[in-house]
Amino acid sequence: xxxxxxxxxxEIRRATIRISHEIVEKQAGTSGLALVGIQRRGVxxxxxxxxxxxxxxxxDVPVGALDITFYRDDLSxxxxxPVVKGTDLPFDLNGSTIVLVDDVLYTGRTIRAxxxxxxxxxxxxxxxxxxxxxxxxxxxxxxxDHVGKNVPTSREEIxxxxxxxxxxxDAVLIDRVEVREPEAEPVA
Amino acid sequence: MTDLDISRAWLVDPAAGxxxxxxxxxxxxxxxxxxxxxxxxASGVDDRGVIVAPGFVDLHAHFxxxxxxxxxxxxxxxxxxxxxxxxxxxxxxxxxxxLDDPAVLARVAAAREASSSPIRVLAxxxxxxxxxxxxLAALGELADAGVIGFSDDGSPVTSGPLLRNALAYxxxxxxxxxxxxxxxxxxxxxxxxxxxxxxxxxxxxxxAAAEEAAVxxxxxxxxxxxxxxxxxxxxxxxxxxxxxxxxxxxxxxxGLPVTCDVTPHHLALTDEWVAGSRRWAWEASGNPWxxxxxxxxxxxxxxxxxxxxxxxxxxxxxxxxxxxxxADAVASDHAPHTPVDKDVEFGLAANGISGIETALGVLLxxxxxxxxxxxxAVEALTVGPARVIGSAWGADQQPGLVExxxxxxxxFDRSESWTVTAQTLASKGKNTPLLGRALSGRVLATIAxxxxxxxxGAD
Amino acid sequence: MTVPPAAEISTPAxxxxxxxxxxxxxxxxxxxxxxxxxxxxxxxxSWPEIELVMRTTDAMREVLERPIAKVPALRGRNVTILFYExxxxxxxxxxxxxxxxxxxxxxxxxxxxxxxxxxxxxxTVRTVEALGAELLVIRHAVSGAPYLAAETFSGxxxxxxxxxxxxxxxxxxxxxTMRAHLPGGSVEGRKVVILxxxxxxxxxxxxxxxxxxxxxxxxxxxxxxxxxxxEAWAGRGAAAGRRFHVTSSVDExxxxxxxxxxxxxxxxxxxxxxxxxxxxxxxxxxxxAARLALARPGALVMHPGPMNEGVEISPDVAAGxxxxxxxxxxxxxxxxxxxxYLLAGTRPGDAA
Numbered sequence: 001x002x003x004x005x006x007x008x009x010x011e012i013r014r015a016t017i018r019i020s021h022e023i024v025e026k027q028a029g030t031s032g033l034a035l036v037g038i039q040r041r042g043v044x045x046x047x048x049x050x051x052x053x054x055x056x057x058x059x060d061v062p063v064g065a066l067d068i069t070f071y072r073d074d075l076s077x078x079x080x081x082p083v084v085k086g087t088d089l090p091f092d093l094n095g096s097t098i099v100l101v102d103d104v105l106y107t108g109r110t111i112r113a114x115x116x117x118x119x120x121x122x123x124x125x126x127x128x129x130x131x132x133x134x135x136x137x138x139x140x141x142x143x144x145d146h147v148g149k150n151v152p153t154s155r156e157e158i159x160x161x162x163x164x165x166x167x168x169x170d171a172v173l174i175d176r177v178e179v180r181e182p183e184a185e186p187v188a
Numbered sequence: 189m190t191d192l193d194i195s196r197a198w199l200v201d202p203a204a205g206x207x208x209x210x211x212x213x214x215x216x217x218x219x220x221x222x223x224x225x226x227x228x229x230a231s232g233v234d235d236r237g238v239i240v241a242p243g244f245v246d247l248h249a250h251f252x253x254x255x256x257x258x259x260x261x262x263x264x265x266x267x268x269x270x271x272x273x274x275x276x277x278x279x280x281x282x283x284x285x286x287l288d289d290p291a292v293l294a295r296v297a298a299a300r301e302a303s304s305s306p307i308r309v310l311a312x313x314x315x316x317x318x319x320x321x322x323x324l325a326a327l328g329e330l331a332d333a334g335v336i337g338f339s340d341d342g343s344p345v346t347s348g349p350l351l352r353n354a355l356a357y358x359x360x361x362x363x364x365x366x367x368x369x370x371x372x373x374x375x376x377x378x379x380x381x382x383x384x385x386x387x388x389x390x391x392x393x394x395x396a397a398a399e400e401a402a403v404x405x406x407x408x409x410x411x412x413x414x415x416x417x418x419x420x421x422x423x424x425x426x427x428x429x430x431x432x433x434x435x436x437x438x439x440x441x442x443g444l445p446v447t448c449d450v451t452p453h454h455l456a457l458t459d460e461w462v463a464g465s466r467r468w469a470w471e472a473s474g475n476p477w478x479x480x481x482x483x484x485x486x487x488x489x490x491x492x493x494x495x496x497x498x499x500x501x502x503x504x505x506x507x508x509x510x511x512x513x514x515a516d517a518v519a520s521d522h523a524p525h526t527p528v529d530k531d532v533e534f535g536l537a538a539n540g541i542s543g544i545e546t547a548l549g550v551l552l553x554x555x556x557x558x559x560x561x562x563x564x565a566v567e568a569l570t571v572g573p574a575r576v577i578g579s580a581w582g583a584d585q586q587p588g589l590v591e592x593x594x595x596x597x598x599x600f601d602r603s604e605s606w607t608v609t610a611q612t613l614a615s616k617g618k619n620t621p622l623l624g625r626a627l628s629g630r631v632l633a634t635i636a637x638x639x640x641x642x643x644x645g646a647d
Numbered sequence: 648m649t650v651p652p653a654a655e656i657s658t659p660a661x662x663x664x665x666x667x668x669x670x671x672x673x674x675x676x677x678x679x680x681x682x683x684x685x686x687x688x689x690x691x692x693s694w695p696e697i698e699l700v701m702r703t704t705d706a707m708r709e710v711l712e713r714p715i716a717k718v719p720a721l722r723g724r725n726v727t728i729l730f731y732e733x734x735x736x737x738x739x740x741x742x743x744x745x746x747x748x749x750x751x752x753x754x755x756x757x758x759x760x761x762x763x764x765x766x767x768x769x770x771t772v773r774t775v776e777a778l779g780a781e782l783l784v785i786r787h788a789v790s791g792a793p794y795l796a797a798e799t800f801s802g803x804x805x806x807x808x809x810x811x812x813x814x815x816x817x818x819x820x821x822x823x824t825m826r827a828h829l830p831g832g833s834v835e836g837r838k839v840v841i842l843x844x845x846x847x848x849x850x851x852x853x854x855x856x857x858x859x860x861x862x863x864x865x866x867x868x869x870x871x872x873x874x875x876x877x878e879a880w881a882g883r884g885a886a887a888g889r890r891f892h893v894t895s896s897v898d899e900x901x902x903x904x905x906x907x908x909x910x911x912x913x914x915x916x917x918x919x920x921x922x923x924x925x926x927x928x929x930x931x932x933x934x935x936a937a938r939l940a941l942a943r944p945g946a947l948v949m950h951p952g953p954m955n956e957g958v959e960i961s962p963d964v965a966a967g968x969x970x971x972x973x974x975x976x977x978x979x980x981x982x983x984x985x986x987x988y989l990l991a992g993t994r995p996g997d998a999a
Binding site: 382384393477478485486531532534 | 769797875
Binding site: 078 | 681706709710713714715717718719720721724748988989991992993
């Protein structure tokens with residue numbers, strides 16, 4: 001597909017490692033930590049971060065997956081993206097520090113929905129946010145604790161993250177949005 | 189009184205058994221001249237444009253007055269008849285009170301007078317008192333008061349002995365019994381024709397056997413009565429099944445004095461319409477789910493009618509009966525209903541289709557499809573019914589285009605169509621499954637007893 | 648505070664019920680979207696759309712397993728349940744489903760409402776719409792009534808059962824239940840038997856549409872009087888390639904069956920002369936352990952409920968190890984949650 005590369009595979013790898021160090025640094029260790037990837041691409045990212053932490057700290061931090069389909073505030077998207085990819089949180093959230101992981105941070109609505117979902121499962125002690133790309137244009141007062149790359153964008157652009165686990169390559173691309181109906185834009 | 193000149197139209201005179209290009213002139217309500225064109229003058233005129241025929245005769249209509257004037261009055265019924273090209277209508281006695289004595293007949297006559305329309309409204313008296321099916325109505329008095337026959341229509345005469353007595357008594361009066369053939373025990377709770385569509389839609393089926401069994405019984409009783417009362421006559425109305433029509437065919441061949449009519453909706457629509465299909469019977473396969481025929485929502489209550497719309501084979505049998513004379517006439521069974529009675533769940537809706545204005549258009553669809561000739565269609569709406577009415581018809585001759593007689597005509601254009609809507613229907617009854625459909629054969633003018641009763645306006 | 652050891656995202660074992668889908672395996676190509684404004688019957692629902700409902704139901708099953716079995720998907724939306732026919736289980740099932748989606752629920756039992764004073768269906772639907780109903784679940788004793796409601800109502804109508812005609816949510820939960828227990832998660836080629844009063848059964852009719860779409864080897868079985876009209880449907884298939892079998896021989900029907908679904912016999916059938924007695928029905932068609940033994944070992948036993956134990960199904964079979972009857976109820980809530988969710992996402996321009 002067309003689009004400019006704004007992160008190469010190597011840049012993604014380094015950013016992921018740096019984020020994993022920052023997470024441990026902020027927590028002053030790994031105790032109480034759990035990573036929760038937001039479907040869909042937040043999940044492999046969360047796994048990679050956990051793998052990096054395991055390499056450096058020799059600790060396996062729990063990893064979960066969170067699908068926010070039922071927590072969106074816009075039902076008109078149901079027709080476009082009706083089905084869920086699955087929520088699996090195989091650990092106790094109560095008292096833990098959850099680091100939400102997502103590929104792109106945009107308006108902040110996905111993160112708001114993710115927090116709504118999380119609190120239905122238990123009461124974490126703290127929730128933090130790690131994203132690969134922050135493209136600005138927040139509509140809610142949400143900020144990421146850990147950012148791979150800040151990319152200023154305009155609303156006519158679209159940022160796509162490709163991860164080998166899903167897309168056969170690692171890359172972050174930016175492209176112009178084709179003139180389409182609003183519901184075609186991704187929820188981010 | 190009307191004046192009308194029409195030249196180079198296609199004239200149909202079923203009494204004379206003649207049709208072809210011609211001119212007609214009406215002066216002061218009299219059909220002054222009928223000129224049949226020959227040779228050069230006739231070229232360029234065919235039977236696909238303007239047609240002139242005798243005013244149509246409807247053997248079977250419900251005008252709801254007295255008792256249910258919200259659904260239709262005699263006046264609105266006559267307006268609807270005129271729009272449909274009918275100049276004579278025979279109304280059924282299932283009013284409230286039933287037309288079982290001359291006092292009620294007088295109310296009908298009064299309403300007819302008050303409308304000041306020249307359309308002829310003839311009435312059937314009921315067979316039984318109050319249409320209760322137990323004792324005979326005042327048949328003699330009704331005959332004296334001018335009814336053209338007797339019927340408990342809406343219901344069959346369930347009691348065999350009562351029907352036998354009625355056939356004898358009416359026969360002696362020279363009038364027919366018009367029977368609605370239905371075995372009520374077999375049709376209890378029934379909603380639509382028994383068959384594949386009813387099974388899929390989960391509706392209680394109306395077995396064909398219910399009509400065939402009733403017809404068989406009625407014919408057996410007629411055969412019995414005719415031995416003592418040779419003038420006895422039976423007319424079976426709205427026959428709808430192949431089986432029943434075959435029984436009538438054989439009875440006629442055996443010389444029994446029986447006649448019957450079929451409705452336009454039974455020869456052109458089928459039970460698959462209830463599933464949401466909207467194709468004519470001759471285009472239908474019987475399985476609307478298989479070939480993408482479903483275009484409308486199912487369970488339209490405008491399709492709930494007694495007898496129900498039947499199978500493709502039954503509709504074909506109705507057309508066949510018209511062609512071979514087993515069916516003597518097409519009658520509309522015009523049954524207007526209010527929205528209160530129709531805009532409800534299918535199983536709770538009243539039975540009946542408002543059909544007097546669409547009868548011609550539906551019949552012409554069959555003519556367009558090459559299944560019935562124009563001449564046969566006009567016969568079925570004119571001389572056919574007049575023959576059934578028989579001596580009670582009153583006129584000296586069968587409906588035709590006879591110079592010097594009071595003009596009684598319908599003029600319609602096969603090349604023009606009109607759309608059936610609540611606004612274009614003159615009847616109060618908008619309960620027809622043909623709403624929204626365009627029918628060809630737009631009526632341009634209807635003249636009854638020399639007066640113009642309908643003229644196509646801006647509709 | 649100790650944290651449990653790292654757990655990989657669990658993937659379901661090959662033969663376990665497919666409840667939580669594997670997060671990696673789910674294809675991105677969600678080409679099918681639910682585009683029907685109403686759910687009145689399954690005759691117009693395509694097989695890909697049925698599969699979409701199945702996948703969404705999987706997600707709803709997962710929600711039901713959570714400590715708080717609730718999601719805010721339908722928050723602020725009004726679901727009105729209008730039942731003209733008495734029913735506790737289906738009515739409550741819809742109510743629970745709507746509440747699990749955080750919807751506002753209005754539950755109307757027609758016997759106690761103005762309907763019993765003679766208000767027409769059209770007027771009642773207009774009234775509930777004026778009171779804010781956006782999704783209307785309707786059950787009615789007259790076949791076709793939901794279609795009349797759908798003509799009048801500007802939101803979405805779900806048919807909760809109409810006369811003898813259709814019970815689409817039941818057929819979908821039946822299909823879901825079968826797939827959860829059949830090897831490979833599919834009913835294709837499997838012998839599924841519906842046993843009982845087929846003539847009067849909306850459950851049977853809706854299951855015919857869904858099971859023939861799924862490619863099952865479907866058999867309908869019962870006394871001849873209760874199968875009237877179905878031979879014609881079976882032979883024709885009511886759509887290309889969707890044939891099924893009809894027989895009054897219970898032995899032929901049950902032989903090697905993979906799934907047996909028993910239908911309730913009502914007392915009224917004796918009064919209308921369709922059956923000699925319940926005892927005779929139980930003896931000749933009742934699903935006893937002996938009859939079940941004709942089916943494949945481990946064949947699934949199902950019943951839409953409520954049951955007449957001892958008539959169409961014996962108590963030991965109903966409570967036995969092969970019985971999925973209570974699971975059908977749980978799946979019913981999940982399927983109805985899925986359908987409410989999918990229908991809430993449709994827009995006025997969508998096809999009926």
